[in-house]
Amino acid sequence: MRKVYAGIDIGTYHVKCVLAAPADNPEAPMQILGTGTSISRGMRHGYIVDGKETQKSIRDALQKAQAAAKVKIQRARVAMGGVGLDEIRSTGEVTLTPSGGLVTDREIDRALKESEKRAASKLVNRTIIHTIPxxxxxxGTKVLGKPQGLQGTKLSVDTLLITMIAQHYDEIMDAVEEAGVEPEGVMASPLAASMVTLTKxxxxxxxxxxxxxxxxxxxIVFDNDTxxxxxxxxxxxSDITNTIALSFQIPLTEAEQMKRGAVTGSDIAPKKMQTIVAARLKDMFVLxxxxxxxxxxxxxxxxxVVITGGGSGLASASEIAKAILKLPSQIGQVGYLPRTSSVDATWAVAYGLCRWAYAEDLSDGKGTLGDAFRHAFDSVRQAFRSLLP
Known part of the structure; x- marks a missing residue:
C-alpha cells in the first residue's frame, strides 16, 4: 500500500490540506488523492487569536481532504507563516582538532550549533525552524563545493536562521494536535511554496x-540554489479591499468583489478602481x-520575481512588480503535477509540504530536510534536486 503524505497550510483566511501519494516512478508527479479547505477562524496576520476556532478550521479541512481521498491520516507536515516569521544571520566557528584537522559531518554540526549559540541574544522568545548554511x-578560505573531507585547523560557517515567535509556534502546534493530527515536521511557508513553484x-x-x-x-530569495x-x-x-471600501464608501464584501472585477454595472469607473489597486500593489513592491x-x-x-498567493490574481500585479523592481516578473504556477490536476498556486504551500515528506523518505533515512539545509551539499539534498520541477 502506498504511503500517503499530508500537508497543512494554516492561513489567515483559509486552512488548506493536501493528501498526496507518490507514483510508482519516483520521477513522475505525485498523485493528489484529496484536498480540503475551510474558512480560517481564530487567525490574525498568521498567528492564533482563538485556539478553539482554529482547531475547528483545521479539523474541517482535514475531514474534507480525508473524505475525498478515502483515507485516514494520523500525521502531517505543517507550514509556519505569518508576521511571526523572521530571519537572523549568524556565524559559527570551531577548531578541527577533535577530528585530526579533517572536516566531517560532525564538525559541520558543531559549527552550525555554534552559530545558533552566538545568536542566542536575538532568540529571546523565538524558536529556530531552519538553520541554513x-x-x-x-x-578563512571560502569553500567551493563540499566542505567534507577538506583539511585545516578552523571551520567557519555563515548561516541564515529562520525563526518564529515561540508562542505563535507552540499555539499552532497545539491546535494541530487538538485537531487530531500529530505534527511530524514544520517548515516556513515561503520555503514550502518554493519547493513546487520554483525550478532549480x-x-x-x-x-x-x-x-x-x-x-x-x-x-523568499534564492541565489546559487540556496x-x-x-x-x-x-x-x-485585504488592505487593498479596505482602501476600496473607504474610498468609495461601500461594504467590504462589495469592495472585495470589485477588487477582483466580479461586479458589473457599477457606478464606480473601472479606471478609478484600477488606480487604487495599482497604488497599493506599488506600495507592496516598494517595500x-x-x-x-x-x-x-x-x-x-x-x-x-515569481508572484503567488491570492493577490497574484489581481490585474497588473506582474506588470507593477516588473516596473518597480526592474526585474523579470511572472505569476507563479505549481510545477510537477499531473496534467489533470486542478491544484493551482494557492495550494503550493500544502503540496510543497507533501513533496518535502516524500523527499525525506527517498533519502532512505540518511537525514531530514533540516539536514538538507544544515548540510547544504549532502546526499539528502541530491534527493531534493531529483524532485524539483
Missing part, C-alpha cells in the same frame, strides 16, 4: 518568490525593493 570557510535553474540563477496573502506579504533571505511584511490584499537593496541584490536576480 550560506558559506563555509576553512582557515531559477534558484541557481537568483530568484525571489513573493506571496501576496490576505494579511501578509512574504518573500535560500539567502526570508521576510514577511504585515500588509496584504520588497527596499529589502532587496538592503541585501545588495536590487535588480540583481536574473530569474526575477
Amino acid at each position: 550560506l558559506e563555509f570557510r576553512v582557515d 535553474a531559477q534558484k541557481t540563477a537568483g530568484v525571489m518568490l513573493a506571496n501576496i496573502g490576505a494579511e501578509t506579504l512574504s518573500i 535560500p539567502v533571505s526570508l521576510k514577511v511584511f504585515p500588509v496584504g490584499s 520588497i525593493n527596499a529589502h532587496l537593496k538592503s541585501l545588495g541584490r536590487q535588480r540583481l536576480l536574473p530569474a526575477g
Whole structure:
C-alpha cells in the first residue's frame, strides 16, 4: 500500500490540506488523492487569536481532504507563516582538532550549533525552524563545493536562521494536535511554496518568490540554489479591499468583489478602481525593493520575481512588480503535477509540504530536510534536486 503524505497550510483566511501519494516512478508527479479547505477562524496576520476556532478550521479541512481521498491520516507536515516569521544571520566557528584537522559531518554540526549559540541574544522568545548554511570557510578560505573531507585547523560557517515567535509556534502546534493530527515536521511557508513553484535553474540563477496573502506579504530569495533571505511584511490584499471600501464608501464584501472585477454595472469607473489597486500593489513592491537593496541584490536576480498567493490574481500585479523592481516578473504556477490536476498556486504551500515528506523518505533515512539545509551539499539534498520541477 502506498504511503500517503499530508500537508497543512494554516492561513489567515483559509486552512488548506493536501493528501498526496507518490507514483510508482519516483520521477513522475505525485498523485493528489484529496484536498480540503475551510474558512480560517481564530487567525490574525498568521498567528492564533482563538485556539478553539482554529482547531475547528483545521479539523474541517482535514475531514474534507480525508473524505475525498478515502483515507485516514494520523500525521502531517505543517507550514509556519505569518508576521511571526523572521530571519537572523549568524556565524559559527570551531577548531578541527577533535577530528585530526579533517572536516566531517560532525564538525559541520558543531559549527552550525555554534552559530545558533552566538545568536542566542536575538532568540529571546523565538524558536529556530531552519538553520541554513550560506558559506563555509576553512582557515578563512571560502569553500567551493563540499566542505567534507577538506583539511585545516578552523571551520567557519555563515548561516541564515529562520525563526518564529515561540508562542505563535507552540499555539499552532497545539491546535494541530487538538485537531487530531500529530505534527511530524514544520517548515516556513515561503520555503514550502518554493519547493513546487520554483525550478532549480531559477534558484541557481537568483530568484525571489513573493506571496501576496490576505494579511501578509512574504518573500523568499534564492541565489546559487540556496535560500539567502526570508521576510514577511504585515500588509496584504485585504488592505487593498479596505482602501476600496473607504474610498468609495461601500461594504467590504462589495469592495472585495470589485477588487477582483466580479461586479458589473457599477457606478464606480473601472479606471478609478484600477488606480487604487495599482497604488497599493506599488506600495507592496516598494517595500520588497527596499529589502532587496538592503541585501545588495536590487535588480540583481536574473530569474526575477515569481508572484503567488491570492493577490497574484489581481490585474497588473506582474506588470507593477516588473516596473518597480526592474526585474523579470511572472505569476507563479505549481510545477510537477499531473496534467489533470486542478491544484493551482494557492495550494503550493500544502503540496510543497507533501513533496518535502516524500523527499525525506527517498533519502532512505540518511537525514531530514533540516539536514538538507544544515548540510547544504549532502546526499539528502541530491534527493531534493531529483524532485524539483
